[in-house]
Amino acid sequence: MAFKELVFSGVQPTGNLHLGNYLGAITRFVALQARYDCIYCVVDMHAITVWQDPAELPKNTREVTAAFLACGIDPKRNIVFNQSQVAEHAELAWVFNCVARMGWLNRMTQFKEKAGKDRENASVGLYAYPTLMAADILAYRATHVPVGEDQKQHLELTRDIAQKFNNDFAVSIRDHGHGDVFFPLTEPLISGPATRVMSLRDGTKKMSKSDPSDYSRINLTDDADTIAQKIRKAKTDPEPLPSEPAGLKKRPEAENLLGIYAALADSTEEQALKQFAGAQFSTFKTALVDLAVAKLEPVAAEMKRLSADPGHVDEVLADGGARAQAIAAETMKAVKDIVGFVRR
Ligand code: TRP
Numbered sequence: 001m002a003f004k005e006l007v008f009s010g011v012q013p014t015g016n017l018h019l020g021n022y023l024g025a026i027t028r029f030v031a032l033q034a035r036y037d038c039i040y041c042v043v044d045m046h047a048i049t050v051w052q053d054p055a056e057l058p059k060n061t062r063e064v065t066a067a068f069l070a071c072g073i074d075p076k077r078n079i080v081f082n083q084s085q086v087a088e089h090a091e092l093a094w095v096f097n098c099v100a101r102m103g104w105l106n107r108m109t110q111f112k113e114k115a116g117k118d119r120e121n122a123s124v125g126l127y128a129y130p131t132l133m134a135a136d137i138l139a140y141r142a143t144h145v146p147v148g149e150d151q152k153q154h155l156e157l158t159r160d161i162a163q164k165f166n167n168d169f170a171v172s173i174r175d176h177g178h179g180d181v182f183f184p185l186t187e188p189l190i191s192g193p194a195t196r197v198m199s200l201r202d203g204t205k206k207m208s209k210s211d212p213s214d215y216s217r218i219n220l221t222d223d224a225d226t227i228a229q230k231i232r233k234a235k236t237d238p239e240p241l242p243s244e245p246a247g248l249k250k251r252p253e254a255e256n257l258l259g260i261y262a263a264l265a266d267s268t269e270e271q272a273l274k275q276f277a278g279a280q281f282s283t284f285k286t287a288l289v290d291l292a293v294a295k296l297e298p299v300a301a302e303m304k305r306l307s308a309d310p311g312h313v314d315e316v317l318a319d320g321g322a323r324a325q326a327i328a329a330e331t332m333k334a335v336k337d338i339v340g341f342v343r344r
Pocket of ligand 1: 008009010011012043046132133136137145146147151154
């Protein structure tokens with residue numbers, strides 16, 4: 001059976017959106033609008049799998065939403081909402097908790113990383129995180145999900161859940177007139193290597209909101225002076241820039257800055273190197289500052305404007321939440337019939 005093409009993705013509202021989120025996720029979300037119907041979700045229920053200060057969480061939810069809007073996601077043509085407004089996510093996640101196997105979840109590397117050594121003290125929610133993610137996607141029977149490398153395993157689990165549900169309930173799915181398969185096997189849209197943004201202080205570590213040094217990242221709310229300062233202070237090596245990508249091997253900082261330039265310019269490393277072959281970093285960094293400021297300053301300004309108007313952001317979320325729920329409720333009705341729940 002053919003499913004209607006639909007993109008779904010989620011971003012956690014856990015504070016400090018940075019260049020990595022911008023290049024790795026949000027600009028891709030913006031580009032996908034041209035080809036697909038898209039649903040973009042601020043996943044506040046995923047956020048609370050680790051402790052979130054209740055005074056900060058709503059600010060962070062509104063900030064991610066503001067970033068979506070500031071970067072050009074159109075909430076009229078698409079759907080933008082926060083997860084907790086649509087109770088069907090949690091409802092479907094419960095059914096998926098009963099479809100997914102312990103053995104599957106035990107293999108999830110993100111849980112192992114996030115739970116660390118003190119696994120006994122991790123929340124049950126952190127363990128069940130991937131079944132909620134599957135519910136996010138499959139509540140809309142989404143066919144495509146843009147995610148980073150790190151989420152690939154969760155996408156595979158989503159397919160496993162969809163497949164097992166389709167198999168386990170095959171007879172009931174048919175009996176209720178839903179065809180042969182109820183859930184699609186969702187495809188990941190994985191970003192290329194150029195969008196893996198590393199720390200400005202250490203080219204071997206990912207740019208991260210939790211790095212203690214603010215100089216390791218460019219925040220989406222940074223003003224032009226701050227952006228310039230951070231790029232000028234970014235770690236480099238003493239060599240001039242090479243003429244081909246092979247010359248960036250074993251030069252993680254050079255590769256990272258070049259990759260950032262190429263991604264911001266919407267071009268490739270090859271093309272950027274043609275422009276800067278043999279140049280000193282001082283020259284290259286001046287160009288990078290100009291480009292980064294040109295791209296990011298308008299985003300920061302619009303986010304600032306939106307943060308002064310939380311009423312507008314909340315309206316966008318409420319409108320998106322209502323439209324999302326209309327779809328998710330239909331899915332959930334069918335799932336209840338398929339599973340055998342008596343409903344109104
Ligand atoms: N787990 C994703 C991340 O941390 C966020 C997420 C939650 C998500 N639900 C999703 C991404 C559904 C894509 C689709 O990046």
